[in-house]
Amino acid sequence: MVEQNADSASMLIQQGAELGAEGLSVVNDNAEHFLESNQTGFDIVFLDPPFAEDYLQKCCESLLNMGNLNPAALLYLESDSDIAVKPPYTILKRSRAGKVQFMLLEIDSGRVQ
Numbered sequence: 001m002v003e004q005n006a007d008s009a010s011m012l013i014q015q016g017a018e019l020g021a022e023g024l025s026v027v028n029d030n031a032e033h034f035l036e037s038n039q040t041g042f043d044i045v046f047l048d049p050p051f052a053e054d055y056l057q058k059c060c061e062s063l064l065n066m067g068n069l070n071p072a073a074l075l076y077l078e079s080d081s082d083i084a085v086k087p088p089y090t091i092l093k094r095s096r097a098g099k100v101q102f103m104l105l106e107i108d109s110g111r112v113q
Contacts, residue, residue: 001026002034031055035062041070051080060089064107075105 001024003009009028016024027034031049045063049055056079063069074092077083079101085091088108095102 002029002031004028004030031059032062035059035066035068038066038068040068041073042068043070043073045069045073045075047075048078056083064088069107071107073107075107077103077105 001012003012003026006028009026012026047056047059049059056077080099083101083103085105089105090108091103092106093104
């Protein structure tokens with residue numbers, strides 16, 4: 001997990017310990033900075049950035065450009081505005097709950113480096 005807010009990161013660590021979450025890693029950092037230095041490939045990514053910021057598109061591009069996605073990776077996104085989806089992402093599901101739009105994307109495994 002990557003959480004920019006230090007108090008929220010501490011809370012995630014505490015909740016993970018209370019739940020006995022094995023292998024949980026919480027990084028207190030900006031997501032863009034984390035993706036620039038990360039060497040791990042992900043199968044599933046949850047992106048729920050601050051709604052007032054334009055991070056979704058930047059993070060989706062960074063995940064691709066930095067090689068952070070494994071073949072056939074899935075991405076779950078949340079936003080308060082429409083989410084623009086560009087190849088190699090394919091929409092599997094899209095819906096809205098109140099003012100929040102959420103979407104499940106699949107990555108075309110032939111386009112991941």
